[in-house]
Amino acid sequence: MAYRRSALMEERLASNRERILAAARRLIAEGGYREAQIAAVAAEAGMSTGMIYRYFRSKADLFIEVMTAAIARELEILNGIAKGPGTAKERLYAAVESFTRRALTGPNLAYAFIAEPAEPEVDIARIRVRQKLGNVFKAILKEGITAGEFPAQDMDASAACIVGAYTEALVGPIAPKGQRVKDQERLIQSISDFCVRAVSQPINPSGKR
Amino acid sequence: MAYRRSALMEERLASNRERILAAARRLIAEGGYREAQIAAVAAEAGMSTGMIYRYFRSKADLFIEVMTAAIARELEILNGIAKGPGTAKERLYAAVESFTRRALTGPNLAYAFIAEPAEPEVDIARIRVRQKLGNVFKAILKEGITAGEFPAQDMDASAACIVGAYTEALVGPIAPKGQRVKDQERLIQSISDFCVRAVSQPINPSGKR
Amino acid sequence: MAYRRSALMEERLASNRERILAAARRLIAEGGYREAQIAAVAAEAGMSTGMIYRYFRSKADLFIEVMTAAIARELEILNGIAKGPGTAKERLYAAVESFTRRALTGPNLAYAFIAEPAEPEVDIARIRVRQKLGNVFKAILKEGITAGEFPAQDMDASAACIVGAYTEALVGPIAPKGQRVKDQERLIQSISDFCVRAVSQPINPSGKR
Amino acid sequence: MAYRRSALMEERLASNRERILAAARRLIAEGGYREAQIAAVAAEAGMSTGMIYRYFRSKADLFIEVMTAAIARELEILNGIAKGPGTAKERLYAAVESFTRRALTGPNLAYAFIAEPAEPEVDIARIRVRQKLGNVFKAILKEGITAGEFPAQDMDASAACIVGAYTEALVGPIAPKGQRVKDQERLIQSISDFCVRAVSQPINPSGKR
DNA sequence: CATGAATGAGAATTCATTCAT
DNA sequence: TATGAATGAATTCTCATTCAT
Numbered sequence: 001m002a003y004r005r006s007a008l009m010e011e012r013l014a015s016n017r018e019r020i021l022a023a024a025r026r027l028i029a030e031g032g033y034r035e036a037q038i039a040a041v042a043a044e045a046g047m048s049t050g051m052i053y054r055y056f057r058s059k060a061d062l063f064i065e066v067m068t069a070a071i072a073r074e075l076e077i078l079n080g081i082a083k084g085p086g087t088a089k090e091r092l093y094a095a096v097e098s099f100t101r102r103a104l105t106g107p108n109l110a111y112a113f114i115a116e117p118a119e120p121e122v123d124i125a126r127i128r129v130r131q132k133l134g135n136v137f138k139a140i141l142k143e144g145i146t147a148g149e150f151p152a153q154d155m156d157a158s159a160a161c162i163v164g165a166y167t168e169a170l171v172g173p174i175a176p177k178g179q180r181v182k183d184q185e186r187l188i189q190s191i192s193d194f195c196v197r198a199v200s201q202p203i204n205p206s207g208k209r
Numbered sequence: 210m211a212y213r214r215s216a217l218m219e220e221r222l223a224s225n226r227e228r229i230l231a232a233a234r235r236l237i238a239e240g241g242y243r244e245a246q247i248a249a250v251a252a253e254a255g256m257s258t259g260m261i262y263r264y265f266r267s268k269a270d271l272f273i274e275v276m277t278a279a280i281a282r283e284l285e286i287l288n289g290i291a292k293g294p295g296t297a298k299e300r301l302y303a304a305v306e307s308f309t310r311r312a313l314t315g316p317n318l319a320y321a322f323i324a325e326p327a328e329p330e331v332d333i334a335r336i337r338v339r340q341k342l343g344n345v346f347k348a349i350l351k352e353g354i355t356a357g358e359f360p361a362q363d364m365d366a367s368a369a370c371i372v373g374a375y376t377e378a379l380v381g382p383i384a385p386k387g388q389r390v391k392d393q394e395r396l397i398q399s400i401s402d403f404c405v406r407a408v409s410q411p412i413n414p415s416g417k418r
Numbered sequence: 419m420a421y422r423r424s425a426l427m428e429e430r431l432a433s434n435r436e437r438i439l440a441a442a443r444r445l446i447a448e449g450g451y452r453e454a455q456i457a458a459v460a461a462e463a464g465m466s467t468g469m470i471y472r473y474f475r476s477k478a479d480l481f482i483e484v485m486t487a488a489i490a491r492e493l494e495i496l497n498g499i500a501k502g503p504g505t506a507k508e509r510l511y512a513a514v515e516s517f518t519r520r521a522l523t524g525p526n527l528a529y530a531f532i533a534e535p536a537e538p539e540v541d542i543a544r545i546r547v548r549q550k551l552g553n554v555f556k557a558i559l560k561e562g563i564t565a566g567e568f569p570a571q572d573m574d575a576s577a578a579c580i581v582g583a584y585t586e587a588l589v590g591p592i593a594p595k596g597q598r599v600k601d602q603e604r605l606i607q608s609i610s611d612f613c614v615r616a617v618s619q620p621i622n623p624s625g626k627r
Numbered sequence: 628m629a630y631r632r633s634a635l636m637e638e639r640l641a642s643n644r645e646r647i648l649a650a651a652r653r654l655i656a657e658g659g660y661r662e663a664q665i666a667a668v669a670a671e672a673g674m675s676t677g678m679i680y681r682y683f684r685s686k687a688d689l690f691i692e693v694m695t696a697a698i699a700r701e702l703e704i705l706n707g708i709a710k711g712p713g714t715a716k717e718r719l720y721a722a723v724e725s726f727t728r729r730a731l732t733g734p735n736l737a738y739a740f741i742a743e744p745a746e747p748e749v750d751i752a753r754i755r756v757r758q759k760l761g762n763v764f765k766a767i768l769k770e771g772i773t774a775g776e777f778p779a780q781d782m783d784a785s786a787a788c789i790v791g792a793y794t795e796a797l798v799g800p801i802a803p804k805g806q807r808v809k810d811q812e813r814l815i816q817s818i819s820d821f822c823v824r825a826v827s828q829p830i831n832p833s834g835k836r
Numbered sequence: 837c838a839t840g841a842a843t844g845a846g847a848a849t850t851c852a853t854t855c856a857t
Numbered sequence: 858t859a860t861g862a863a864t865g866a867a868t869t870c871t872c873a874t875t876c877a878t
Contacts, residue, residue, distance in 0.1 A: 053849065054862075161375070165371070583787075
């Protein structure tokens with residue numbers, strides 16, 4: 001009995017936390033941070049506002065966790081690709097392709113940690129999250145450069161550029177209430193190609209510098 | 210007399226409008242949208258809050274115009290480069306270089322219409338503004354493709370990617386109160402190189418898949 | 419015109435500030451700090467809650483000012499007595515008498531800065547305020563000791579004791595919902611006598627110590 | 628079996644009640660009423676919040692009982708002194724000395740029922756508690772006046788003044804997080820002397836007015 | 837045309853109390 | 858009997874917008 005109650009409790013706790021996170025995720029995906037006030041999140045999660053504060057110290061904390069959780073999933077997948085088989089080029093292509101495809105297909109939560117503002121703490125967390133995304137690409141780049149697949153370059157800048165490139169190309173299409181893309185596959189390929197080219201040696205290096 | 214007063218009035222109106230825009234621009238550059246409350250803008254412009262509403266229907270309207278005006282200047286410069294002499298590659302490089310240099314050097318207004326959130330209307334305007342930036346690059350791309358400098362590609366996607374790439378690479382460095390970049394020149398070149406490579410034909414076409 | 423408006427404005431400002439303070443004073447006198455929520459103060463003052471924040475940074479600030487203002491008046495009067503003519507004994511008696519009489523006669527605001535709790539900041543201010551009251555008595559004591567009217571004693575302790583003595587003797591009668599005092603004059607005299615005796619040389623010093 | 632369980636239950640009930648009271652006392656002594664939320668009391672007592680409500684109708688009830696219990700101990704001691712041997716003067720001195728010493732030495736629970744605010748019901752209870760304290764001194768006074776040790780005086784007022792005097796002189800020193808008094812012994816003596824003098828016949832009756 | 841005082845609709849957060857388990 | 862999750866009313870504070878002067 002004691003055991004079962006304890007088990008139930010833990011399950012319930014977990015489920016509440018999850019429900020809150022899911023509710024926040026849903027609201028953010030639909031209308032951005034702006035639409036995700038505590039009261040709205042509570043309503044969406046089917047509980048009282050007080051409950052939110054049992055699980056999260058503040059609104060900012062909740063949002064940071066939503067963002068972190070969302071990106072954690074992405075990072076897992078991207079890291080899987082980055083550390084997987086294939087040439088650096090292939091893996092870079094696959095990574096960008098994978099991210100953009102999920103962003104276009106699933107709930108457009110991407111928008112939230114990519115293009116929207118919020119409290120300062122959340123903004124700071126957002127920057128960190130993007131840096132983590134960048135690190136995945138940086139790792140691939142490093143290997144590619146070592147292997148001679150890519151020319152020498154400022155890996156930090158390139159990584160940031162990659163993140164920015166596919167992000168921007170997605171923002172329009174996935175912005176809250178934004179229009180759906182017709183030819184998703186084509187877009188996904190275009191973005192991925194862009195990123196791979198961007199870090200590869202061009203036929204005749206630009207006459208600049 | 211009546212005529213002259215009227216003229217004076219118009220001049221005053223124009224000057225007031227400018228003062229408001231300038232004040233808003235300054236505040237946004239310093240502290241982002243969050244710091245640019247109507248009362249603060251009014252104080253910075255040396256007038257009353259009521260005056261703001263004589264010239265702008267709402268806070269969102271004002272911010273949209275600040276953004277539009279700021280980007281109008283950028284567009285002018287970028288268009289000058291795009292329509293100027295040189296190969297498409299050279300012009301693309303010069304365009305990105307020019308934008309990033311000004312963003313890093315001048316007041317970091319760029320941050321505001323690049324990375325920060327605001328009211329929905331402002332967000333929508335921000336997307337439009339970025340599309341306009343993209344159009345400049347699209348024009349260069351088109352010429353470059355026609356001239357055989359660049360391979361065939363989805364110009365819309367590439368243009369968006371370019372905007373996103375340099376934007377992202379800038380956001381960290383130019384965020385309000387963000388740390389200054391040590392080697393700005395190096396960063397500017399890295400970003401510009403990235404963008405040029407991204408639309409150019411790589412030595413051996415990416416062996417994707 | 420400009421002058422008159424400016425004059426009107428200042429007058430209005432002053433009157434608003436006063437109205438807020440008066441409203442807070444009234445509510446505190448009636449029901450203590452507990453009853454003086456910002457919304458209630460605003461309603462009592464016939465204005466919106468926002469107005470309160472135009473004149474006071476926070477609720478605590480407002481309360482501190484109510485307390486300070488109330489005590490400032492008292493201090494003025496008490497200091498007038500302390501620095502006036504008469505022996506130290508006479509002045510001490512007069513000071514206590516004056517304070518207690520006003521406390522019993524006027525609105526029982528005394529209760530608020532004497533016996534009730536509030537936010538930490540207000541509590542700190544309350545202690546300061548009471549110390550200021552004590553300082554008045556300390557000054558009289560000092561002169562009385564020098565003049566040989568009073569025996570040597572710990573003036574800080576005696577001053578605090580005086581403040582506490584008449585305060586406590588008042589709190590019962592003036593505490594919210596407290597019973598009315600029949601013979602106010604008698605009480606005033608008893609308290610004043612108590613305080614004067616307390617710092618005077620007794621006929622045969624207590625056999626203690 | 629049923630009997631024994633019942634006995635155990637009662638014991639447990641009593642012990643629970645005590646544990647709650649002790650926990651509340653500890654928290655109040657440390658941080659005042661403000662820090663003694665029901666949840667905190669429950670945690671400190673090692674039980675659930677629900678348990679608190681099995682033993683106390685409300686938070687106010689609990690606090691009133693904490694106060695009453697604490698003062699009951701004081702009253703016992705003070706009454707012991709009041710009814711003990713010695714002159715009225717000696718007993719008055721001893722009573723004040725005893726109270727102030729414990730207040731300064733032990734956990735500063737005194738602060739809570741002396742100077743801090745709380746719910747209206749608690750405030751009312753606090754006044755009652757202080758009146759009870761006053762009654763002890765009133766009893767001593769009565770005997771002293773009858774014995775000719777003290778002059779005729781309003782015993783109610785004097786008793787209240789005594790309670791107020793040492794209370795106020797203590798509040799600063801014992802306020803939560805307040806600074807420690809350096810020379811406690813000196814302070815205790817000063818306060819006690821003050822109170823004894825206050826009810827004694829001065830050398831030359833105050834030439835008031 | 838100009839002012840800036842005034843409004844008041846939110847939004848976040850806290851915590852005593854209840855009640856299903 | 859015991860738990861502690863859940864509730865939600867209450868409260869402070871902000872700031873875009875209006876409007877009397």
